[in-house]
Amino acid sequence: MSLEEVRIVDLTRVISGPFCTQQLADLGADVIKIEGPQGDPLRQQGSKIDGMSAYFASFNRNKRSVVLDLRSEDGMSTVKQLIAAADVLVDNFKPGTMDAMGLSDASLEALNPRLIACHISGFGQTGPYAARPSFDFVAQAMSGFMWTNGKPDDPPLRSGIPISDLVAGLYAALACAAALAVPKPLRNFKSIDIAMTDSMISLLAYMATEVFATGRTLPRVGNDHPLVAPYGLFETSDGHIAIAVSNDGIVDRLFTLLDCRHLFEDSRFATNDARVQHRAEIREEVQSRLITDTTATWLVRLNNAGIPAGPVLDVVSALTDPQTRHRDMVLETPAPNGSSMPILGFPIKQSVEAPTLRRTAPELGQHTDEILRELTEAERR
Amino acid sequence: MSLEEVRIVDLTRVISGPFCTQQLADLGADVIKIEGPQGDPLRQQGSKIDGMSAYFASFNRNKRSVVLDLRSEDGMSTVKQLIAAADVLVDNFKPGTMDAMGLSDASLEALNPRLIACHISGFGQTGPYAARPSFDFVAQAMSGFMWTNGKPDDPPLRSGIPISDLVAGLYAALACAAALAVPKPLRNFKSIDIAMTDSMISLLAYMATEVFATGRTLPRVGNDHPLVAPYGLFETSDGHIAIAVSNDGIVDRLFTLLDCRHLFEDSRFATNDARVQHRAEIREEVQSRLITDTTATWLVRLNNAGIPAGPVLDVVSALTDPQTRHRDMVLETPAPNGSSMPILGFPIKQSVEAPTLRRTAPELGQHTDEILRELTEAERR
16 A cells, blocks of 8 residues: 555544545555544434444544544643544644644644644645634635536536535545655655635636636536537437537537537538537527437447447436446445445556555544553553 | 646546636646547637637646647547556547546546545436536536525526536545555546536535535525525625625624614514515614715725625626736736737635636647656656
8 A cells, every 4th residue: 555654643523534535545555543432423414324423434434443532631631642543634623723722733743743634624724724723625716616607697516516525535645646756755844724715726727717717707608618619418209318519620529429510511510619609509400410319329329439428427326436446436345234335446557556444433432442552562662 | 846746637628627727727637638639629629819718728838739630540549648658538529428438437546556536427427417528517507506606586597607616626636636645656547526416516605514413405595695694796876796694793784884783683684584674674773874985985985994895896897906907817928929818817825825817718739749758758767
């Protein structure tokens, strides 16, 4: 495993932080999840399988759980011993909380001068909003992301998943992994500061860069693409199909398939710029042809012609799709009572040192004794 | 810089691949972007500043550009020399294309037995759909992600940014960084296989895990949260405000602030489960109070009470927001003609070895001579 020798003290809870440390755990790190006596609130969220939250199970595999009361002297002394022996510390407390607990960056550096300390927060550790409470939804709203979703007259729409939490978690994991690429003897104390809002802004892509170039935002175009046409969600005789026509070559293939190459002679459709200007008309031309047959039939025809296209799958269909199954994106794992519990799979596939399930998500405090014993043994040596 | 000694041969174009290699370049790697004589198609997408696509500029900083014709013997021989001397190779060709070019994993391993070869694609290198053409929009549709966005009767909606490309790029960068944490002498050839659809499925969070636990999908709830209430986008006297009430403590603070703690005595609102069941009614109670004042006033009151809340910013407002500016999420860089060109900033902030702008995005082939000279010099040694 790539991160086999790496030890991580994990003070995170709910999503952004646990998702970060799960990436590192999946890649081989020994992640010690510190939980208060009540446990990570995610243990109580969503439906359970044999007493274990399915949500918690999918985002906390490959970790060990230790219960410590960080408000007690004993608990704080133990966590400091763990930090002194760790490579990485991750937290997703509101800025200021670590300081108040006596775990400021200066204290952390004194405890462990080679530590990588990664802080995940809503707005970041600095700036006018640093002290504000935040949450995934707020980052979706304030990053511009929500505004980009939907048609011109629709209200702004959040994505149905906690995308800001997850993307911030990915950036945090990336920052930690890159920091671990520096050989340990050469490492200096490093404080990493990942903000959910920054993370979402970094993904604004052409929505941001058109502002840079023109001072104006691109129109909100729903399922269409603001820079390319035809592109979008079309109706078929029995449902929908998503078609992504990203360049002139693919438009040519699409018009050939739909037997409408004569449209290129129409000045409204001759170039991409013209088609974007006449978005509604070109959409109507394509739509009127696609409505004549089923999604499944069009899918085969379009893909055979090299045109990216797909059905819109609901979550159940996506999770049971043959490709999802083939890619092991759903893993059957043992449930606490010995039956089976599905969790999400590993998106990082590799030929060697691939992520594997070494441990299912731990019960609260499952490894407290084990880790305290390891600490005592390490002291004796 | 964390990845200072790392050399990357970058065969990617458009978004997912260039976003991956840009992360690694920002963290210090020497990224050699190989472009055909026509250049990366992204150079022609979106509006330009002094002849440079603003979109290309934001996703290709810190890289060097080399023009090679990979269909010529000379070009292929040069790229093989570069691969032999590299730590990492990244491509985002359709599966099969690398093999057809003579750059199969077996050939790559023969060229460089310590190489990290990272392949990014729509559906992955394996499985029933591996050979299908794909694109961000198709991954959004087939992963279940589009289905989660919107209200029950809305059609499925893609996000306004190429989220599947970007998330796949982040996973690819993470996989490469973790692989680089293995000391070079211990590295074996590694083939990494990142799929856009897998990447999006891994983010389905509670939308997936509720299926695992109950066999049913959660309802599509637009801007509300399927597991928590009240939560969502509310109207104020002059606009909207996003409020994320994630636990009972925050509900208590919200009801106190809105002077409606008596609602706890109503059995419909006493617990989170009850409030989720009576989503429309609790929304109406909260909405009727928020409509009485402005977004700005509520924002101060809510944040002072420790309740996560924020305005919905359009992209221009998000990019010019004081926090965005403070966090340097927009960087002013020199444009080709000497004027100024904004690009997106670095979401990874750290106290040492922080990402910096070492180079603006290169002109096509700007470093061809430089890199060919380096190759010749390396041979002489």
